[in-house]
Amino acid sequence: MASTARAAPLVRVAVDGPSATGKSDSAQQLAQRLGFLYVDSGALFRALALALSSKLLPASNPSAIAAYLTGPENPVPRIQWTFPPGRIMLNGHDVSLAIRTDEITQKASEYAVLPAVREALIGLQRHIGVDDPNVRGVVMDGRDIGTTVFPDADAKLFLDGDVHVRAARRVRQRRQQMAAAGDEKLFDAAALDVVRVAEALAARDYRDRTRPQGALACAPDAVVIDSASVTLTEQVDMMEKAVRSRLACDATLL
Template sequence: MIVAIDGPSGAGKSTVAKAVAHELGFSCLDTGAMYRAVACKALADGVDLADADALAAIARDARIEFLHQCGEPMPSQVAIDGRDVTAAIRTGDVDRAVSPVSAVPAVREALVAQQQRIGRAGDYVVEGRDIGTAVFPEAAVKVFLTASAEERAHRRVRQNVDRSVGSIDFDEVLADIVRRDELDSSRASSPLRAADDAVLLDSTAMHIEEVIGAICELARAAQADLAAAPNDGA
């Protein structure tokens, strides 16, 4: 079963997805890390972010790997072509590069095919920006998780302080979030939007435990429906 969590940058999707997966006993498919890994390699190789063909070649040819610790839903390490980029993909430079990279249709096509093969083999919580609309439109649970731009900026600053990576200037982070919202919502390929059948969760005034609980409740209801489905009409 797939639980799809979409939403804008800084909405807390990764944190929520990890907690939901842990609660449900699912795994997390970190699709965002895949795009970040491509962006990271492009920057390291000096690739022009406007060169769609070069970016697509990285997405098609590079080997992206996730290493997991037993019992942990999220991968403990991300590598691309054997290089550990776990920390490198969370820098400010990659933050700014990932939207133009992920906007290239051929990049998305190459990575989506990998994501679908992985996700359809088990029970996964998958977060991103087009999971419920493009990657797993058949997902049993679809959530669009959002919050105000200001609240998302505050959260991102706190996160950057905690991990000692990225900008801690509120105005700079807010401007970057607003810019990314515009890029992600206006791109031609799989723009950021809520699926028609997604549940909208505005977490601006919600505690994270409330968000996690709400999504787990949706997932358990879907599991119950799936379990009952074979008996329908019997």
């Protein structure tokens, strides 16, 4: 079926950066201010990691994973990003909380280095919002959105920050998730220890920056924002100002 014709091109805003820089919260608020669709690309990778691990396919077996992702049981077509309220669905089930565990976080990082995984998801990432004429623009956050997924994005932002500040932020997020879920055992003690979380984030940063494909990198034309030195509201203000300034160069985009 042919896509519905658009009155104007789909605007794409790329938000990249390491873990716990407030990417998801700030990108979502930015999208709301702009009237755009927000997409958490990390959630797509986590959902695929959940699907692969449920099939007992470890990252150490890339050939089996490649065969699975090109076969009839490929789970990617069954991964959906719904907004509002910004939930990730897998096989018709809401897995928004299930994909946030330390185990799936670790597995997602391991799977993400595999070419077959990135190739399987990049088409989904690029297609979200394309067929809906009511979606004027997309704000997508991740690690290589401005360099790989949307190298020609209309605006690019890169969020960074001190790893210890980021660790404290991540622990706060987890406590909020536990409260929202009404489950005090959603995360173990290590996942709520700032020192341990900082160590895990530093290790994740290294893996993400050095992986052969889709490495975490700041695009040369991205606006860099230090998330550790500002509040979330201030961060979103800075992001909005940067994006509106960039899009103002083309009056048809906003």
